[in-house]
Amino acid sequence: MKTLNKIYPSEVIQSADRYAMDHLGIPSEILMENAGIACSDMAASMSAVGDDVAVLAGTGSNGGDGFVVARHLARMGRRVSVFLAGYESRLSDAASANYSILTKLHIPCVKTEDLSDPELADSVGRASLVVDALLGTGAKGAPRGEVLRAVRSSRKARQILAIDGPSGVDLSDGTVLGEAIKADVTVTMIAGKIGHFVSPGRLYSGDLVIAHIGVDGDVIVRDDEGLSMDLIDRLWVEERYPSTHLDAHKGSRGGVLIVAGSLRYPGAAALASMGALRGGAGLCVLAAPEIVRPYISSIPEVIFEPMNSSDELSVILDRWRERCSVAVVGPGLDRNGLSEEIFSCFWEYGGYKTVVDGDGLFFLASRKDRRENLLITPHEGEAARLLDCTPSDVAYRRLSVVTELGKKYGLCLLKGYGTLISDGRRRSVISSGNQALSIPGSGDVLSGLVGAMWARGLSSMEAGAIASWIHGVSGENLSEKSVDGLRASEIADEIPSVMGEVL
Incomplete structure (x- = not known):
């Protein structure tokens, strides 16, 4: 796990993504693949061969990461089912490409709107692991519609891995406007976000793991407006702790x-x-x-x-x-x-x-x-x-x-x-x-x-x-x-x- 000293609001990390694509020339498909591989490795460590894994996916880039996770977990012997909370027509180009690969590999992909609430909850509840790929870094406001139904379906999940952040948590400030997924582990890309560490979001994030997307975060993160926060951890304290000299006395x-x-x-x-x-x-x-x-x-x-x-x-x-x-x-x-x-x-x-x-x-x-x-x-x-x-x-x-x-x-x-x-x-x-x-x-x-x-x-x-x-x-x-x-x-x-x- 990467040592943290700075944590960032969503907009800084979104800018880092754009910098990687626009200035370094890394295609979005590669960034998505790298993120998905990192998350699938963690998901594999939380499950066993033959286990049922449910991937709850939205229509944004976060859902695309989830599709990559599903593909790699299937390759590693997990029985994966994808539950899409939204319409295929709204998928981004990179996410749509990865969704198409899943259908060609005959990995089960179900639209949440085609299931009743009990059917959706039962399908998700049978899984040994649920992957939350519903809402991404920049999501604002309370989950609603099919995303809200998917969030509710995870209430009895045995364990949950969130991609980037638990759906329903505002990663810029840690607020939770409505219902949210409570993750056991969160794999987040590039750097920690403020909402991972500030309550109430902190209560939903579980253990945090920082993953790269093919390039070091220090290269692509720009915080020119000073929007980051210091994370007071052991390293921060060690660098500033007041030393006591050999000639110290009670007055000093x-x-x-x-x-x-x-x-x-x-x-x-x-x-x-x-x-x-x-x-x-x-x-x-x-x-x-x-x-x-x-x-x-x-x-x-x-x-x-x-x-x-x-x-x-x-x-x-x-x-x-x-x-x-x-x-x-x-x-x-x-x-x-x-x-x-x-x-x-x-x-x-x-x-x-x-x-x-x-x-x-x-x-x-x-x-x-x-x-x-x-x-x-x-x-x-x-x-x-x-x-x-x-x-x-x-x-x-x-x-x-x-x-x-x-x-x-x-x-x-x-x-x-x-x-x-x-x-x-x-x-x-x-x-x-x-x-x-x-x-x-x-x-x-x-x-x-x-x-x-x-x-x-x-x-x-x-x-x-x-x-x-x-x-x-x-x-x-x-x-x-x-x-x-x-x-x-x-x-x-x-x-x-x-x-x-x-x-």
Whole structure:
């Protein structure tokens, strides 16, 4: 599998196809053959000789790729049936040529319109493998007509291989407007697309394999308008991870001031502190109500500053301003009158690079000014409040939401499966993370970890991206035993091991 650093919207990859044909002179038939061979090799690895394979094909180039797959799988001893969702008259020249070859080879080709819904579902359901070749890279909108019927017929499929992307997923932004095929494996040509990595599309794509079409993607991909996104993977992190020199001391590691905790949520302050210390901060100061003190008794490295009023916070902010360049405000702060007073005091004080998380985001919603040294870390519910919409709205259009929040506030890290980060212009997606992170306190750990990375000298974008990736890998490592029953403190304790692998 090709190492990824950049992922692209559909239009960039479509332009790469045209460049290969128009400038390099590679005929579309050759590009289709190469794509089909790559997909058929993967399909062969997912099936055995004598297995039934159903190819669901549309009338575009994606369908043409599917016809090539069908031909090669038949050659490799699979019993292939093709289900065409559309009219032969609408096939492109290259696709039509490959469809004609199938009919001459007597490979069964059936039009979906000739089958009832139960007949189509039964025919597809009998297959050991279903190949999704319905909609291609540039498809927009919800599947409809015969394509929709074909999508529905795959609901009980044993396993599905998607060509380029699961039908129904917009590969430019990961949105899913209607019903979509949920693939086990996606073989995509030239380079990864944004919709493969941005949820909800990420949930439909399965394992991703990048295939060539006879020429290296770097030769034909042109992104002159800067439409690509960074994929934050291990290579990206390794190239930017802050090194710790032999003569390092705690002052050179940076300091983090955490304003967090309350009578209702005392543990959040402790977890954010653990995230900062496990992330390598040389100094961690916790400003919290006195009631929180017992909860950090097991973390003696934390300097505790009792904070029971905004006046006390002002003194604390003055005291640590020279030694703590980054402040994390909000984890477990609660939403009462004192909490609002404390947040307002902090906001008016300024002077710190600031990570706003948890209840801090509740109070941030009433602030309209954008700040350059601000990084917010909302989950989908918190993002919805900041944009005055519903969590389901956020879940549906995550990429546009993180971009909008970045423009509005400075830098946004939108948590979730396929965490996103954007300053309103640049956009990145985190490759790591799974359901093991969906536990109480996980976000508190992340906020402290982001603060530590920022205090260690990284830019805000680098700090948020690297911290999120490390956090995600920590969850993945722990989930090797189980995705259930984990504690946020275990995620924090796993962080040094992940950082050690990066060095």
